[in-house]
Amino acid sequence: MSLADSVTPHDAPSDLDREQNRLTVLYARLDTLRDTTRQRLAEVAARPGGTPQARTERDAAFTEYATRLSRLEAAENGLCFGRLDLRSGERHYIGRIGLPADDPDADPLLVDWRAPAARAFYVATSAAPEGVHRRRHIVTRGRRVVSLDDEVLDGAPDAGRENLAGAAALLAAVNTGRTGRMQDIVATLQAEQDAIIRSDQNGVLVVQGGPGTGKTAVALHRAAYLLYHSARIASRGVLVVGPNATFLRYIGQVLPGLGETSVLLSTVGELFPGVVADRREAAATVEVKGRPVLADVLAAAVRDRQAPPGRPLTLQVGDDPVRLEPEFWVAAADRARATRRPHNQARPTFVRLVVDEVARQLIAHARGLADRLVADAAEMLGGADLDAAVRGDLARLGLADAPGDEDAYAETAVDYRAVAESDPAVADACELLWPRLTPQRLLAELFASPDRLASAAGGLLTPDEQALLVRPAVSSVAGGWSTADLLLLDEALQVLGVDDRAARSRAARSRDEEIAYAQGVLDIAAGSASEDGEALSVTDMLDAHQLADQFGVADRRTIAERAAADRTWTFGHVIVDEAQELSPMAWRLLMRRCPTRSMTLVGDIAQTSSPGGLRAWDQALEPFVGDRWRLTRLSVNYRTPAEIMALTAPLLATLDADAEPPSSVRETGVPPWHAEVPPEQVAEHVRAQLAELGQGRLAVITPDALASEVAAVLPEASAGPDPDLTAPVVVLGVGQAKGLEFDVVLLVDPAGMIDASPRGGNDLYVALTRATQRLGVLHPGPLPGVLREAFTA
Numbered sequence: 001m002s003l004a005d006s007v008t009p010h011d012a013p014s015d016l017d018r019e020q021n022r023l024t025v026l027y028a029r030l031d032t033l034r035d036t037t038r039q040r041l042a043e044v045a046a047r048p049g050g051t052p053q054a055r056t057e058r059d060a061a062f063t064e065y066a067t068r069l070s071r072l073e074a075a076e077n078g079l080c081f082g083r084l085d086l087r088s089g090e091r092h093y094i095g096r097i098g099l100p101a102d103d104p105d106a107d108p109l110l111v112d113w114r115a116p117a118a119r120a121f122y123v124a125t126s127a128a129p130e131g132v133h134r135r136r137h138i139v140t141r142g143r144r145v146v147s148l149d150d151e152v153l154d155g156a157p158d159a160g161r162e163n164l165a166g167a168a169a170l171l172a173a174v175n176t177g178r179t180g181r182m183q184d185i186v187a188t189l190q191a192e193q194d195a196i197i198r199s200d201q202n203g204v205l206v207v208q209g210g211p212g213t214g215k216t217a218v219a220l221h222r223a224a225y226l227l228y229h230s231a232r233i234a235s236r237g238v239l240v241v242g243p244n245a246t247f248l249r250y251i252g253q254v255l256p257g258l259g260e261t262s263v264l265l266s267t268v269g270e271l272f273p274g275v276v277a278d279r280r281e282a283a284a285t286v287e288v289k290g291r292p293v294l295a296d297v298l299a300a301a302v303r304d305r306q307a308p309p310g311r312p313l314t315l316q317v318g319d320d321p322v323r324l325e326p327e328f329w330v331a332a333a334d335r336a337r338a339t340r341r342p343h344n345q346a347r348p349t350f351v352r353l354v355v356d357e358v359a360r361q362l363i364a365h366a367r368g369l370a371d372r373l374v375a376d377a378a379e380m381l382g383g384a385d386l387d388a389a390v391r392g393d394l395a396r397l398g399l400a401d402a403p404g405d406e407d408a409y410a411e412t413a414v415d416y417r418a419v420a421e422s423d424p425a426v427a428d429a430c431e432l433l434w435p436r437l438t439p440q441r442l443l444a445e446l447f448a449s450p451d452r453l454a455s456a457a458g459g460l461l462t463p464d465e466q467a468l469l470v471r472p473a474v475s476s477v478a479g480g481w482s483t484a485d486l487l488l489l490d491e492a493l494q495v496l497g498v499d500d501r502a503a504r505s506r507a508a509r510s511r512d513e514e515i516a517y518a519q520g521v522l523d524i525a526a527g528s529a530s531e532d533g534e535a536l537s538v539t540d541m542l543d544a545h546q547l548a549d550q551f552g553v554a555d556r557r558t559i560a561e562r563a564a565a566d567r568t569w570t571f572g573h574v575i576v577d578e579a580q581e582l583s584p585m586a587w588r589l590l591m592r593r594c595p596t597r598s599m600t601l602v603g604d605i606a607q608t609s610s611p612g613g614l615r616a617w618d619q620a621l622e623p624f625v626g627d628r629w630r631l632t633r634l635s636v637n638y639r640t641p642a643e644i645m646a647l648t649a650p651l652l653a654t655l656d657a658d659a660e661p662p663s664s665v666r667e668t669g670v671p672p673w674h675a676e677v678p679p680e681q682v683a684e685h686v687r688a689q690l691a692e693l694g695q696g697r698l699a700v701i702t703p704d705a706l707a708s709e710v711a712a713v714l715p716e717a718s719a720g721p722d723p724d725l726t727a728p729v730v731v732l733g734v735g736q737a738k739g740l741e742f743d744v745v746l747l748v749d750p751a752g753m754i755d756a757s758p759r760g761g762n763d764l765y766v767a768l769t770r771a772t773q774r775l776g777v778l779h780p781g782p783l784p785g786v787l788r789e790a791f792t793a
């Protein structure tokens with residue numbers, strides 16, 4: 001008996017009517033809650049800020065109501081999808097959000113899928129019914145119930161269901177035509193997936209699973225679950241990292257559809273706001289730049305920029321030459337480094353020491369000059385009392401009038417420090433010996449100079465590896481950065497830090513200006529009030545500080561928006577999809593964004609295709625958490641039919657001898673096929689497949705280098721760096737296909753895919769596992785051995 005046959009469709013009109021009535025009540029409640037929330041939001045928005053505290057409270061209330069409203073809006077489609085009848089006689093309706101009854105003491109009308117009471121809906125089976133008598137899947141369209149699907153769990157176990165929860169609903173979901181956008185699976189989550197979603201938020205959780213096992217879906221639902229349950233995570237937001245922008249667009253609707261806005265979806269290359277990674281690089285360069293040793297290279301490169309000169313430097317300060325000895329520079333650099341602060345933040349210490357030393361020498365010069373003047377005068381005038389003349393000379397030089405007068409000496413030193421501080425020669429020397437460095441400048445100057453590279457990377461990278469990093473000078477401000485560079489920029493930012501004293505004093509100045517402006521407004525108001533003879537004027541109620549507070553603009557950005565603009569934002573939880581692709585430098589960046597190490601990493605080692613990607617999970621995690629991480633596996637493939645998975649078995653064995661292929665949840669009865677055709681004849685096959693497909697999506701997946709050639713013979717297809725996945729046909733290089741799925745896949749040139757890179761076999765495995773219904777392999781020459789074997793088996 002097939003899985004589909006094992007489920008009894010339940011469409012008795014009376015039951016449908018009853019559920020329709022219930023659904024109508026639920027939507028009515030949803031509408032009421034939306035109206036109330038909208039009204040509250042408007043009230044809060046209109047509330048004046050007043051004191052800073054009141055303003056903060058108002059903004060917090062605004063955010064709270066706005067979030068609540070967006071959750072209520074998002075719940076429109078598929079508001080309620082399930083019902084649990086417990087043996088105890090209790091009944092719960094399960095939905096996308098919880099809906100409280102009007103009466104606060106009454107049971108909720110709808111239980112949120114994330115609430116503990118909903119868990120049994122996902123995990124109960126005939127073998128372990130968890131107190132459930134009946135599980136009902138309610139299928140709706142808009143606000144209408146279209147069908148019901150019941151499972152009685154405490155009856156005789158049904159062998160055909162194979163521990164799937166709601167098999168009919170599940171199969172209906174996986175068989176539905178693709179739309180080019182990932183859908184949530186909240187109605188049909190399976191027990192092994194539910195366990196991951198609800199797993200403890202603390203620590204690093206790794207989810208290893210073959211293709212189509214729902215890793216992405218589970219990761220996104222886990223984000224929604226954690227945001228629902230943890231105020232700490234909600235307050236810092238969740239970061240979801242995906243492999244590329246096309247993939248992020250593909251999954252972009254899932255979390256908003258679940259009502260969650262506190263999630264930033266990003267590639268790892270976008271996590272250094274303000275710099276765009278638009279440069280492509282050779283795989284060998286990417287691999288070297290991703291190595292952990294690059295952190296040491298950058299630290300050495302910064303240290304090289306602090307190197308004291310090995311000879312004395314003479315600065316011309318005004319009329320005085322000031323000579324600074326090598327020992328002085330060494331001591332100054334050592335003291336600045338001893339602050340243990342990042343380069344730019346240690347710089348003020350270095351500058352202060354230089355200024356002090358220059359001032360000390362200026363004072364010494366002046367004293368020497370004064371002494372000489374006194375001696376000369378005494379010689380000229382014989383034994384005359386010269387006190388008055390000396391005092392005059394010292395005063396003219398700005399020096400204390402008597403040695404030992406400490407106050408006066410301190411004042412004098414201050415004057416000379418000011419001279420030293422504003423002297424261009426001193427500033428130039430500081431800039432030369434401890435320059436202010438942005439990450440961009442550090443990297444641009446490092447990569448542009450083989451000498452600098454040799455100095456920083458000597459002993460860490462071979463000369464050939466160093467040569468891979470050399471490139472012509474780029475503007476240190478914009479352009480010309482690769483994703484691998486952005487990881488290095490972020491790393492450099494840690495070593496360099498930001499000297500934000502100037503920004504802070506600018507902020508303080510602008511606050512003073514706001515207060516001055518507010519005072520001006522109050523003065524005018526007071527003037528006109530007294531002219532009008534008003535009893536109570538605005539000046540009686542507010543002072544300039546309070547008014548300035550009210551002028552301040554409220555920060556109503558979502559957590560995700562604030563996080564996206566901030567290079568140093570740390571998240572409450574970080575989720576990494578296709579985590580096997582990340583280089584060690586990318587892991588370092590992500591760990592910095594998540595100091596609590598509350599992380600979920602999902603991926604499949606057998607699908608690793610990037611040059612610096614993982615071969616084992618502990619390889620990535622050991623440097624950060626030792627062995628303190630949990631591994632869990634997903635074992636059922638919901639996407640790829642059994643016929644296609646069988647084709648991939650010999651290939652998988654060559655990629656990872658220990659890998660357990662996931663078992664497909666269904667068969668389609670349509671075996672994959674192959675044909676020997678040159679790339680220019682791909683169009684005929686595409687059109688034939690489209691004619692059979694009707695609705696749904698078809699992808700042509702090629703080796704990366706072949707994509708534009710194939711796209712040229714398929715003008716009707718969406719292609720290029722930013723393809724529209726909702727188009728009926730897309731042409732993708734295999735690198736773009738990661739994480740995606742289509743009803744039909746035509747894979748072009750499998751041998752070319754294997755040959756294109758050292759991880760070409762992994763690429764082929766990714767391409768073979770993207771279809772939900774049909775797979776055709778088009779090969780210009782002979783099939784690769786691993787596929788020939790599988791097709792003839």
Ligand SMILES: Nc1ncnc2c1ncn2[C@@H]1O[C@H](COP(=O)(O)OP(=O)(O)OP(=O)(O)O)[C@@H](O)[C@H]1O
Pocket residue numbers: 170173174183184185188189190193209210211212213214215216217218604638639738739740741769
């Ligand atoms: N419980 C479920 N109910 C319905 N559909 C599901 C379920 N689990 C997974 N799916 C569907 O299976 C498909 C594959 O899921 P997903 O993309 O999350 O897998 P994956 O493990 O990330 O795959 P890959 O590693 O190959 O990219 C998606 O269409 C997803 O919606």
